[in-house]
Amino acid sequence: MINITLPDGTVKKIEKGTTSMDVAKSISEGLARNVLAAEVNGEVWDLNREINEDVTLNLLSFKDKGGKSTFWHSSAHLMAEAFEAYYPGIKLAIGPPIENGFYYDIDFGSYEISEKDLVKIEQKMLELAREKNEFIRKDISKNDAIAYFKEKGDEYKLELLQDLEDGSITFYTQGNFTDLCRGPHIPHTGHIKAVKLMNIAGAYWRGDENNKQLTRIYGVSFLKNKELTEYLALLEEAKKRDHRKLGKELELFTFSERVGSGLPLWLPKGAALRDRLIDFMKKAQTSTGYLPVATPHIGHKDLYVCSGHYDKYGEDSFQPINTPNEGEEFLLKPMNCPHHCEIFKASPKSYKDLPVRYAEFGTVYRYEQSGELHGLTRVRGFTQDDAHIFCRQDQLENEFKKVIDLVLYVFKALDFIDFVVQVSLRDKENRAKYIGSDENWEKAEAAIIKAAQDKGLKTVIEYGEAAFYGPKLDFMVKDALNRSWQLGTIQVDYNLPERFELEYTGSDNKKHRPVMIHRAPFGSLERFVALLIEHTAGKFPLWLNPEQCIVLPISEKFNEYGVEVLNLLKNYDIRGLVDERNEKIGRKIRDAEVKKIPFMLIIGEKEFANNQVSVRQQGKGDLGTFSLDEFAKIIQKEIEEKLIQFEQ
Numbered sequence: 001m002i003n004i005t006l007p008d009g010t011v012k013k014i015e016k017g018t019t020s021m022d023v024a025k026s027i028s029e030g031l032a033r034n035v036l037a038a039e040v041n042g043e044v045w046d047l048n049r050e051i052n053e054d055v056t057l058n059l060l061s062f063k064d065k066g067g068k069s070t071f072w073h074s075s076a077h078l079m080a081e082a083f084e085a086y087y088p089g090i091k092l093a094i095g096p097p098i099e100n101g102f103y104y105d106i107d108f109g110s111y112e113i114s115e116k117d118l119v120k121i122e123q124k125m126l127e128l129a130r131e132k133n134e135f136i137r138k139d140i141s142k143n144d145a146i147a148y149f150k151e152k153g154d155e156y157k158l159e160l161l162q163d164l165e166d167g168s169i170t171f172y173t174q175g176n177f178t179d180l181c182r183g184p185h186i187p188h189t190g191h192i193k194a195v196k197l198m199n200i201a202g203a204y205w206r207g208d209e210n211n212k213q214l215t216r217i218y219g220v221s222f223l224k225n226k227e228l229t230e231y232l233a234l235l236e237e238a239k240k241r242d243h244r245k246l247g248k249e250l251e252l253f254t255f256s257e258r259v260g261s262g263l264p265l266w267l268p269k270g271a272a273l274r275d276r277l278i279d280f281m282k283k284a285q286t287s288t289g290y291l292p293v294a295t296p297h298i299g300h301k302d303l304y305v306c307s308g309h310y311d312k313y314g315e316d317s318f319q320p321i322n323t324p325n326e327g328e329e330f331l332l333k334p335m336n337c338p339h340h341c342e343i344f345k346a347s348p349k350s351y352k353d354l355p356v357r358y359a360e361f362g363t364v365y366r367y368e369q370s371g372e373l374h375g376l377t378r379v380r381g382f383t384q385d386d387a388h389i390f391c392r393q394d395q396l397e398n399e400f401k402k403v404i405d406l407v408l409y410v411f412k413a414l415d416f417i418d419f420v421v422q423v424s425l426r427d428k429e430n431r432a433k434y435i436g437s438d439e440n441w442e443k444a445e446a447a448i449i450k451a452a453q454d455k456g457l458k459t460v461i462e463y464g465e466a467a468f469y470g471p472k473l474d475f476m477v478k479d480a481l482n483r484s485w486q487l488g489t490i491q492v493d494y495n496l497p498e499r500f501e502l503e504y505t506g507s508d509n510k511k512h513r514p515v516m517i518h519r520a521p522f523g524s525l526e527r528f529v530a531l532l533i534e535h536t537a538g539k540f541p542l543w544l545n546p547e548q549c550i551v552l553p554i555s556e557k558f559n560e561y562g563v564e565v566l567n568l569l570k571n572y573d574i575r576g577l578v579d580e581r582n583e584k585i586g587r588k589i590r591d592a593e594v595k596k597i598p599f600m601l602i603i604g605e606k607e608f609a610n611n612q613v614s615v616r617q618q619g620k621g622d623l624g625t626f627s628l629d630e631f632a633k634i635i636q637k638e639i640e641e642k643l644i645q646f647e648q
């Protein structure tokens with residue numbers, strides 16, 4: 001008998017040679033029907049593979065990452081089978097699962113394929129799926145595998161086979177289709193009940209543009225039709241919320257080829273929004289003891305050689321700037337940290353001076369290939385809400401907690417309510433690759449975990465994900481479309497204090513190295529604004545909105561009163577504009593709704609006579625008639641609820 005440990009800790013005793021599917025059946029018939037694959041000692045397996053030793057076993061469904069990718073990989077095989085049925089003789093390259101579905105790179109030879117051909121393939125896939133064909137694994141010798149694909153005339157698989165060792169090669173067959181594949185797969189095709197082939201793209205064999213261009217077919221599949229419908233609706237919504245589209249409509253930012261791709265230009269409304277985010281963060285930072293500093297956009301090359309950033313960003317990034325003086329080389333700064341280290345060194349520090357917290361909205365430049373650029377999320381110049389905390393090892397936990405509080409405050413003010421915290425620690429097996437003493441690492445890792453626990457955060461711990469210079473904590477935030485974004489990194493660093501020889505005098509009168517914490521709750525303003533646009537669909541929280549209200553005179557006769565209203569509202573710190581166009585009021589309301597301006601103030605004869613405004617809230621409708629004083633209170637109340645004073 002062998003022992004199987006399940007995720008909840010229960011241990012099952014089973015016969016040697018039992019499969020994961022047998023285990024599933026022994027638990028319940030329902031589970032056996034839904035399970036797609038098994039994670040055995042952390043590795044994803046076919047359900048019908050025999051277990052011959054004590055293991056940990058996790059039965060995977062579509063909800064699990066491993067279950068889903070196995071399902072999508074199996075769908076790629078099914079798609080290949082369907083294509084072969086219609087286009088015999090096609091050559092198949094690779095067909096992996098991806099984050100949202102799967103693809104297969106295919107050499108269609110002389111066949112012409114277009115989007116309209118995809119429908120019949122989807123139907124064929126569903127027809128083949130209904131046959132509930134099992135995915136059958138077979139060990140095969142290298143010679144037999146080569147003979148099979150020579151016969152089939154598939155040079156891509158033959159090339160892949162060259163790199164494989166005899167004795168490690170497996171085939172998977174379902175229905176009439178056999179593929180060179182290391183697996184794993186779902187039990188049978190019957191699980192695949194909904195399929196959508198998304199699009200056709202070109203892809204070079206092995207990603208090399210000197211190679212032949214193949215046709216890449218992207219698809220996605222689900223267990224139920226309903227899941228597919230929901231997924232497609234979400235994609236549609238994501239398109240509507242695309243920050244590149246909304247950024248243009250809301251007049252927030254633009255790009256100019258003349259200025260250079262990947263270098264965003266903030267328009268007045270966008271710049272105002274950015275300023276408000278900066279003010280908001282500065283206020284919170286001031287009340288928690290950060291000291292603002294400012295540093296230039298370039299630095300001497302030696303600075304980045306010292307920090308190690310030249311090694312990391314040098315060759316593949318913006319090249320050094322030369323001056324008329326020979327031998328002088330500067331770099332656009334890729335990181336603010338080296339500058340802050342030099343600020344720390346500007347005066348001697350004692351243990352009583354620590355922690356020191358330097359904050360700067362620092363703009364940094366990193367080269368990205370033009371194909372990688374994407375709106376505000378992948379750019380070549382961006383501004384970080386950066387800060388570096390220099391502290392003693394015994395202050396680390398408390399400093400960490402303070403940063404967590406700040407991040408949580410930011411999330412609350414901006415309506416990010418769904419997130420988990422990922423703590424990245426050292427690889428358990430390979431401790432040699434990390435810099436810093438074992439003792440400090442242990443303390444730092446324990447401090448981070450404790451800080452996250454004490455703050456009651458939902459935490460996942462990832463071993464081996466730490467940087468070589470220190471452990472870190474990331475907030476993984478879900479947006480309104482259920483997509484995950486990494487925000488608010490807090491990173492411990494033992495490396496830079498070493499490289500810059502930072503020190504303070506301890507109570508023992510000896511020199512000690514401080515620990516450094518890097519933190520940026522927004523990450524970069526560019527990426528953060530992109531996320532904010534897509535999360536809110538452009539309906540920013542009231543405190544942040546470029547225009548909080550729009551005054552809509554029902555005819556030109558009241559334009560003058562409109563301007564007066566707006567000027568009076570400025571006394572209450574309320575921002576807005578007047579729609580002075582000679583348009584019908586219905587049209588003005590519709591336009592204001594499209595622009596997502598939170599409040600519309602309609603004024604006509606009655607309002608003018610009584611010194612009032614009729615208020616409409618965007619997306620909600622009429623609120624009634626109010627004096628300006630009353631209206632200002634409505635706005636202020638809503639803002640205050642979000643921006644409760646942040647203090648520590």
Ligand SMILES: [Zn+2]
Nearest residue numbers: 179181182183
């Ligand atoms: Zn495969």
Ligand SMILES: [Zn+2]
Nearest residue numbers: 336337388518
């Ligand atoms: Zn840093």
